[in-house]
Amino acid sequence: MPSGLAHRPKASFPTPVAAWLTGPWKVWVRETLRTSPFGRSVFQPAALDELSNNLPQAGMWLWPLVNLLAWGDRQFT
Secondary structure: OOHHHHOOOOOOOOOOHHHHHHOOOHHHHHHHHHHOHHHHHHOOHHHHHHHHHOHHHHHHHHHHHHHHHHHHHHHHO
16 A cells, blocks of 8 residues: 555545435434434424424434434433
8 A cells, every 4th residue: 555545644535414314314304303202301392393394404413413312212212
């Protein structure tokens, strides 16, 4: 492996998560926000409802949030 390649700084790569959350995963994201028992106990339900109605505007904030809700539902409900 060339030295320049082996010693270059770590770099991330773009993922289409925002497009997935508002495209093929849209139904799952909306349902998770609207029905998560863990989410409803930790966050204001009205805020989750607002996010579920405005997925494109929420952007990448949705990714950690829906993962947290899915984890919380499995661990605590």
